[in-house]
Amino acid sequence: MHGQPRYAPGFSHFDYADPSAPKGGVFRNAAVGTFDTLNPFIVRGRAALGLGYVSESLMQRSWDEPFSLYGLIAESITVPDDRSWVEFTLRPNARWHDGVPITPADVLFSWRTLRDHGRPNHRSYYGKVERAERTGERGIRFTFKPSAKASADPDAPGDREMPLIMGLMPILPEHAWTTREFDRTTLEPLLGSGPYRVARFEPGRSIVYERVPDYWGRDLAVNRGQYNFAEIRYDYYRDDGVALEAFKAGAYDFRRETDPAKWATGYDFPAARDGRVTLELLPHGRPEPMRALIFNTRRPHFADRTVREALGYALDFDWMNRTLFHGAYRRTASYYPNSELAASGPPGAAELKVLEPFRDTLPWQVFGPAYVPPATDGSGPAGLRGNLRKAQDLLAKAGWTVRDGQLRDAGGAAFEFEILLVSASDEKVALEFARALQRIGVTAKVRTVDSAQYQARLESFDFDMTLNRWTSTLSPGNEQIYYWGSEAAAWEGSRNYPGIRSPAVDALANSLATAVDRDDLVARARALDRALTWGHYVIPLFHLTADHVAYWSGLKRPAVTPVYGMVIDAWWMAE
Template sequence: MRDFQIRRLAAAALLPLIAAASWTAPSAKAGESRPAHAIAMHGEPRYPAGFDHFGYVDPDAPKGGVFRNAATGTFDTLNPHITRGRAALGLGYVTESLMRRSWDEPFSLYGLIAESITVPDDRSWVEFTLRPEARWHDGWPITPADVLFSWRTLRDHGRPNHRSYYARVATAIQTGERSVRFTFSEEGASEDGTGDREMALIMGLMPILPEHAWKGRDFDRTTLEPPLGSGPYRIDRFEPGRSIVYRRVPDYWGRDLSINRGQYNFDEIRYDYYRDDGVALEAFKAGAYDFRRETDPAKWATGYDFPAARDGRVTLETLAHGRPEPMRALIFNTRRPWFSDRRVRAALAQALDFDWINRALFHGAYHRTASYYPNSELAAEGPPGPAELAVLEPLRRDLPPEVFGPAYVPPSTDGGGPAGLRANLRRALDLLAQAGWTIREGGLVDAAGAALEFEILLVSPDDEKIALEYGRALRRIGVVARVRTVDSAQYQARLEDFDFDMTLNRWTSTLSPGNEQPYYWGSEAADQRGSRNYAGIRSPAIDALAKGLGAATDRADLVARVRALDRALTWGHYVVPLHHLPGDRVAYWSRLRRPAVTPIYGMVIDAWWSAD
């Protein structure tokens, strides 16, 4: 810690030298696009230059108070940009990006560290001009050198998705005293030569790191040294693995920006870590923390009948939204030979009696997930339309024939019950027989006599009831599925190494899926440690569909491309899809207040405030 403080003092001492330095900008090229305050993936940004505040905040929200939150598990690093370790929650309050997303548009960015963005019509490059007032917490100015350092560092040592994104930059140069330009390679271009239109926005969301604080240090190692940042909060104190507290920076350089008005209202934000969610719920009832998002319908139905909820000290609400819900599923690891056959995966999906599970365990609250983009216009419906077929037809030979018919519908037991499940299990055995599996002495074996046995890896005890019920159904067709729950650190390590047979996890997408999708489903990511291609998907067609999203020229084109990808993924039977809720169920103590407007992506907790 002492070495870090010395570096900060040295950096501050050099400020006069930086201020005295000058940079001669090269002449602008004729015909280049003009700088803009914002950029939208498709169409025009909602908010014009000079806007006062986002529409989902209260610009007059008071400042002050403490916001206490909860997390489950533990943490062992304060560097969230690498695969090693489990990072503490809330570090995004410390580190900023060049631009910031608005939450009432599918995908638009507005200047944060960058005061303007410039792109040509083909988006083959992007240039950012930094705000002169942008500062690190030690007073050092944020410079183009910091931006270039961040790009190089994250490209070479960052998380797999960052390494993939930033490797698509062919050249990166400083073009003026406060400006930097990234020119993109053709790697992300689609087969028709159309460029990846999302990369300009991807660069706008790049975390910016201080070169003077990181230079000479091992970036790819875990650390408990508080990072130097530029955001509205800095780390105030922490107990490794138990709690972390962020304090609002009183002289935060960006406090008066329109994109920040009405946000970051709490003086202090605290995260306390609990062993599991059951313990965390009891702590909430006791008033140990202030806000809780409930994702378990059983707990929502039966766990909130306590005095503070009955007398109004705790508010219970369901807040509607229009974002895609996560695709939550039991995920087959197709790297395992017994899951490499699509027929086997389709057969095993027949054994999940969702109708009974939803009624008996979750009070009928869940919707069955049938898409990788549920609860949104991006989910495939009916047969593919002309725009989808235009994307799918060139890939027909590499896709299951079902992709060109009606959209995928998960197996149903017609309300749940023995008869419906028996019919599904008979279909499962037919599919397994086609794949070469037969029942022998009560067990399912292949031609060599090897039994179909696997482990379902979990991290939350709350998921055991689903996995155990699924395992009981599988036993009826001779399949042995053992359930194992491990602690969060072990689970994360095994997940990053793809050291599991089946696991229960999820993928989250926005209303504008793009460059993260190859990281979820791409062949290259299948063998990349720490990627989110948990299923190990290796499909030339899915590679092409995922990479093609960035080439969409307008919103309608993007929706068609995502729906085509959705069909390929669902009919690939890489998961046993589970369920989702169409709204956010939240509970909070009455001293918290929230804005009247909830944007399309759902509540923005940074716009809440304290009434104390």
């Protein structure tokens, strides 16, 4: 995206992959919940995990750079300095699993289909193409619509990320869709071109992928040393507690633990003590997911920023971290935690240049020190008392006062809402938060539902508050519009869960893709971070700074861990 790529032409393999890794073995993995479709490209249904192994894109991402792509289905890429178009030339040996060559017609079909019927982010991205055409026997050119200048900086160039976004577009076989409806869920495996294909499955219970023996791309540099397992299996479990016990019993091979309490107390079992299971902390340099209690600002209670700010004072992170999580977490204070993209201190000159046009529409705090969540002394209810008084003062300013033991508005309506969860492991956080709210007269009911119901309610924004997360890369761009943009607030299936509708946030998010170099991108990301955090659209939770992984002794990994963290596709089974 910016600067020079890490790997020069003719490189042999990514540094985090071992080309001498043996092939073979069955890699058994776990998932929580269920699935009801094998089509991952539409909003409907809950797709099985692992379907990314079946499909491919024109280019492959490397995980030891912020955002660089290398040829996969495409053997060459041409792009002008202003990035107003991109042209891909396909490899002549690229094949679908049925042996049919991948052609420019397939690429054009994929673009049209995903633009018209794909997920909201696909419709947004691919709608920015003004013209798509075949060039020669194996070439395709995409010309982009003239981008409106981001109002945050009238002199900024247009969207510079689109050539890379087109390089990551999933490529679909036109001949396999002539008699099928694309926008319908299906349990018929899709034809792909990737290193694996669906071998067998039990709907909602398990799915197995087998390595394609004559996979056309097995000798490419971007694949060498990867996709080493003969089979990859996902078994689905009712909840994570059951999944952990299954791992300890040897039912699957690898587990990434995200709960520090389980990591501290749940892994003292015979196989871990005698070395048959390895426990490791693998550091990385990527932004950690932004996990938060998310306000649905479409609900009248949460439309008021002051109310949202007030409720944030009721979360006692310091006490929960000490008593529930063994002190392992860090409090999240940014939408890009654990990275240089996170705002800190007062805004610098480059950030102020981006923010200044919105001084009249953004909260005044955006132009001062970066947001820091309320803290306590970790002692529990007594230590939270001061924060709750601040919450009550803010709520009173917003027209809410306690009467008859309940917080009520001027008309007497009580302040009540539901916290929607999908994981039982999140209940302890939500319940502690609800107990603190009760002390200021707010009634919060915690409800945990199954994964299918949760996904349906999340995608239709049918919740008051939920606990979820966003994942960003070291090079945020167009996906941020899908996360925070005003239009996305009305798209069912988008990730603008809070329903943010702010022209300033729109402009700041749009401006990320116009960054001309890394420093410019970092300044714009920090400016957006300030606008989001001071908007109080969420109550930030916490994050780890390393991957906690456990795996059985038959599973081996390369010596190098890239900046984005471990890449399981580069692991292998001992011979």
